Amino acid sequence: MIKKNLVFLPLALASVSLATISPGFSQQLDWEEIGDETVQLFQQYLSIDSSNPPGDVSGTAQFYQRVLEESGVPVELHWTDRPRGRVNVIARLKGNGAKRPLMMLNHMDTVPVDLSAWSVNPFEGIRKGGYIYGRGALDMKNFGIVQLMTMLVLHRNKMLLTRDAVFVAVADEEVSGELGAGWIVENKWDEIDAEYVLDEGGFGTEGFFTSDDRLIFSVGVAEKKVLWLKLSVSGTEGHGSLPPKENANFILAEALSRVAAYETPERITPVVQEMIRKLGRLADTPYNNALRRNTISLTVLKGYVGDPPKSNVIPSRAEAVLDCRLLPDQDPDEFVAELRRVIDDPRVTLEYIEKPQESIVSPFDTELFRVIETEVTKLFPGSLVLPHLIIYGTDSRLFRPKGAICYGFFPGPVTMEEYRSIHGSDERIRESSLRKAVQAYFNVVSKVCSN
Ligand SMILES: [Zn+2]
Numbered sequence: 001m002i003k004k005n006l007v008f009l010p011l012a013l014a015s016v017s018l019a020t021i022s023p024g025f026s027q028q029l030d031w032e033e034i035g036d037e038t039v040q041l042f043q044q045y046l047s048i049d050s051s052n053p054p055g056d057v058s059g060t061a062q063f064y065q066r067v068l069e070e071s072g073v074p075v076e077l078h079w080t081d082r083p084r085g086r087v088n089v090i091a092r093l094k095g096n097g098a099k100r101p102l103m104m105l106n107h108m109d110t111v112p113v114d115l116s117a118w119s120v121n122p123f124e125g126i127r128k129g130g131y132i133y134g135r136g137a138l139d140m141k142n143f144g145i146v147q148l149m150t151m152l153v154l155h156r157n158k159m160l161l162t163r164d165a166v167f168v169a170v171a172d173e174e175v176s177g178e179l180g181a182g183w184i185v186e187n188k189w190d191e192i193d194a195e196y197v198l199d200e201g202g203f204g205t206e207g208f209f210t211s212d213d214r215l216i217f218s219v220g221v222a223e224k225k226v227l228w229l230k231l232s233v234s235g236t237e238g239h240g241s242l243p244p245k246e247n248a249n250f251i252l253a254e255a256l257s258r259v260a261a262y263e264t265p266e267r268i269t270p271v272v273q274e275m276i277r278k279l280g281r282l283a284d285t286p287y288n289n290a291l292r293r294n295t296i297s298l299t300v301l302k303g304y305v306g307d308p309p310k311s312n313v314i315p316s317r318a319e320a321v322l323d324c325r326l327l328p329d330q331d332p333d334e335f336v337a338e339l340r341r342v343i344d345d346p347r348v349t350l351e352y353i354e355k356p357q358e359s360i361v362s363p364f365d366t367e368l369f370r371v372i373e374t375e376v377t378k379l380f381p382g383s384l385v386l387p388h389l390i391i392y393g394t395d396s397r398l399f400r401p402k403g404a405i406c407y408g409f410f411p412g413p414v415t416m417e418e419y420r421s422i423h424g425s426d427e428r429i430r431e432s433s434l435r436k437a438v439q440a441y442f443n444v445v446s447k448v449c450s451n
Contacts, residue, residue: 026443034153034442035435039132041067042145042434043125046134052109052174056085060108064089064148064169071152078188080171080179088184089169090192093154095161095449100195102368102449103166103404104151105395106144107173107180107200110136117425131428139422140200142429143410144169146441147198153442154449161449166192173395181395189402196368196448197399201390201408204380204433206415209275211283217376218388220408221364222271224290225326225356226393229336230319231255232349237305237316246347248318249303255343256298256320262342264294269327271361271389278386290391294330296339297323321353325391328359360400362407368448369407375443376411379436411444412437 048059061077068075068091075091089108095101113122113135120126122135134141151167170180184192201220206213233255235248268276272291275282282288289295303318304310326335332355340350364387373385388408396406412433421427 026439026446029153029157029442031435031439034149034438038145038149038434038438039127039431041148042132042141043127043134045141045145046125046132046136047123049123049135050109051112051135052172053112054084055109055172055175057108057171058085058087060144061087061089061169061171064091064108064144064167067148068151068167071155073151073155078183080183086171086179088171088180089167090184090188091151091167093151093161093165095163095165097163099163100193101164101166102196102198102445103168103192103194103399104147104445105168105170105181105197105199105399106140106147107171107395108141108144108169109171109174109180110139110141111174111423114425119426122427127431130431132431132434133426133428135427137421137427137429138203138414138418139427140410142412142434142437143200146410146434146438149438150442150445154446159446159450162451163195163449165445165449166194168192170395177395177398181398185398185402189399194399194404196366197396197404197406198445199394199396199399199406199408200410201394201396202388203410203419204376204383204413204437205419206413208285208287208416208419209282209386210279215380215383215413216279217372217380217383217385217409217411219364219369219372219385220390220394220396221387221406222269222328222361223359223390223393223397224328225330225332225359226354227324227326227332227335227356228353229322229324229339230351230353231322231343232317232319232351233347234317235347236314238314240312240314244314247314248316249314251345251347252303252318252320255345255348256301258342258344259296259298259322259339262296262339264296266292267327268292269329269389271328271364271387274364275386275388278384287391290325291389294324294326294335299323326356326359328361328389332356357397357401359397362396362400362405366405367451368405368444371448371451372407372409372411372444375447376440379411379440379443380413409444410437411440 236244300321
C-alpha cells in the first residue's frame with residue numbers, strides 16, 4: 001500500500017488556498033518523505049509488466065489513473081486500441097493562463113527482457129544495495145514517477161500556476177509511437193498547445209563526455225535522424241559445387257566491406273560546439289564519436305535459401321540493412337548518394353526502409369533552460385548543465401515540428417555502467433539518484449510554472 005497524503009506544508013501555509021511559490025518554498029517540503037513515497041510508487045510501477053511487444057500498457061495507465069484520482073488530480077484515459085491495451089493518460093493542473101502550458105511526457109512501454117540474463121526479477125521493483133531494479137528503471141519509468149510526484153506535490157500544495165502543468169503518459173514509444181505520442185499530436189495537441197515539453201534524452205552523467213568524473217547534466221535539445229537503408233543484390237542461383245560468375249553474397253560482401261572501411265567525416269554541429277565550449281574538450285569515446293559524425297551500423301544480413309539455411313545452395317538474392325544515424329542537419333538523399341559512391345557498384349540497390357523527417361533543434365537560450373541550469377546546480381553544486389545531441393530517437397521528434405521547445409531531461413546522476421543497463425539486463429537506478437531527481441524536477445517545474 002502507498003501511504004497517502006504524506007506531503008504537507010506547515011499548517012499556516014497550507015490553509016492559504018492558493019500558495020504562490022516563494023524562493024524558499026521547496027525547502028519547506030519534507031523531501032525525505034516525498035522521496036519515500038517516490039520510491040514506493042516507483043516499486044509498484046516497475047512491478048507492472050509493460051514490455052513492448054506485446055505493448056499492453058493498460059496496467060500502467062490504470063496505475064497512474066488510480067494514484068492521480070486518489071490525490072484529486074483530474075485524469076483522462078484515451079484508448080487508442082483497447083483490445084491490444086493501447087492507451088494514453090493525460091492529467092492537467094490548471095494555471096491562470098498567463099503563459100502557455102508545460103507538458104511532461106513519458107512513455108509507459110518498455111523493451112522486453114531476456115530473463116536468463118537478469119540476476120533479479122525485472123517486474124518486482126526490487127530494492128537492493130542502494131539500487132532499484134526493474135525493466136524501465138532508467139527508460140523511462142523513472143521519468144514517469146518523477147513527473148507524477150511533481151504533479152501530486154504541486155496539487156497538494158495548491159500552487160498558483162502561471163501556466164498549466166500537463167502530465168502525458170503514452171503507449172508504443174518503443175515501436176512507431178503511432179498509437180501513443182503520434183495520437184496525442186493528431187488528436188490532443190490543439191488542447192495541450194505546450195510551449196515546453198519535458199521528455200527523455202538527458203541524464204546527470206558521470207564519465208560520458210569527459211574522462212574525469214565531473215557531474216554533467218545533459219539536456220537533450222535535438223536528436224540524430226534515423227535512416228534505415230536496405231541494400232540488395234540479385235545474382236545467379238545454383239548448386240554450391242558450380243560457382244557462377246555473379247554470386248549475390250560475394251557482391252554484397254564486397255560492397256559492405258567498402259562501407260565498413262569508409263569513415264564518415266567529422267562535423268561539429270552548433271549543439272556539440274556548445275558542449276565543447278563548456279567542457280573544453282570531449283573525451284575520445286564511441287559515444288562522443290557518434291555526436292560528431294553520421295554513423296553506419298550493419299544490423300541485418302540475409303543471403304541463403306531454406307530454413308535452416310542450405311549450405312549447398314547459392315541464393316539468387318542477398319540483402320543487408322544499414323542503421324544509419326545522421327546529424328540533425330544532414331540531408332538524407334545526399335548521404336545516400338555518398339554511400340552509392342563508396343559502394344561504387346551498380347549491381348547493389350539501395351532503398352529507404354525509413355526516410356527521416358527534418359530534425360529540428362530546440363533553442364537553448366530559453367527561460368526553461370536557464371531554470372534547469374539554476375535549479376540543478378543549486379542541488380548539485382559544482383555540476384555543469386549542457387545542451388546535448390541525443391544519438392537515438394525519442395517522441396520529442398513529433399512535438400518539435402508543432403513548435404514546442406522539447407528538452408530531454410532527468411536530473412539524477414547515472415554512470416556509464418548504469419546507462420548500459422538500458423535495454424539490457426539488470427536495468428537499475430541508484431535510489432539516491434531517484435530521490436534527488438524528484439526534488440530537482442519539482443523545483444524546475446514549479447519554478448517555470450510560477451514565474
Ligand atoms: Zn525511452
